[in-house]
């Protein structure tokens with residue numbers, strides 16, 4: 001049985017969602033379709049991924065009620081810098097064939113994010129977005145946001161996997177009532193942690209795949225986790241993670257694999 005987490009505004013988010021970064025529109029459509037068939041009810045896309053319309057098509061054709069599916073998309077940096085929040089949201093709504101977004105995130109702390117946040121607060125109050133949040137924000141960005149916000153971010157979506165668990169930022173978010181959510185949970189392109197000997201050893205012990213072990217580790221550390229795949233077998237098996245529990249010892253062993261090895265940009269040093 002899949003788990004949900006209640007955000008700081010009372011909205012419930014399914015704890016495992018499908019990620020579709022680096023998928024074409026057609027790949028994202030198929031991936032979302034297979035995910036919904038496998039029981040996922042949460043899909044995470046972004047304007048910058050260029051595949052919102054594929055996700056929208058899969059949702060529209062799924063036969064499920066829109067209210068049973070949680071959709072996240074993100075405001076891209078150029079729209080933040082150009083003060084185009086409302087136009088960007090309207091465009092995402094159209095691409096996704098929906099009247100509202102469950103969760104809208106500022107994708108990176110680009111210059112102008114505070115102004116964008118004020119506009120997102122208005123859209124949130126209008127009901128076009130059920131929850132608003134940020135992505136790739138360090139604590140100092142969250143502190144800058146807190147100076148001007150009247151709505152607290154519901155989510156901070158961050159890079160996190162066994163080789164860069166980002167635990168300090170995750171702890172900061174939790175202490176401040178912001179739900180951490182993680183991208184590249186398996187280690188991103190190439191997914192190096194899947195071949196880690198310690199992960200393989202734990203996988204054998206539980207008779208699960210390395211990916212299932214890592215996804216389960218994220219679930220038990222209390223983050224929302226967004227494994228990406230465009231392959232049906234992987235999408236299905238990545239969701240088969242609700243029938244076992246890792247011991248404290250195994251959780252600690254995975255925590256100990258951290259080597260501060262980012263696969264994406266540092267939020268303090270990005271140039272896109």
Ligand code: A2P
Pocket residue numbers: 019161183184185186187188189190191194209211212226227228229230231234235237238
């Ligand atoms: P693919 O889409 O070809 O399946 P992330 O850490 O960003 O979620 O990325 C995981 C990467 O690992 C993706 O590139 C994905 O590629 C691949 N992947 C996803 N699930 C599995 C799995 N169960 N086993 C092996 N590789 C996986």
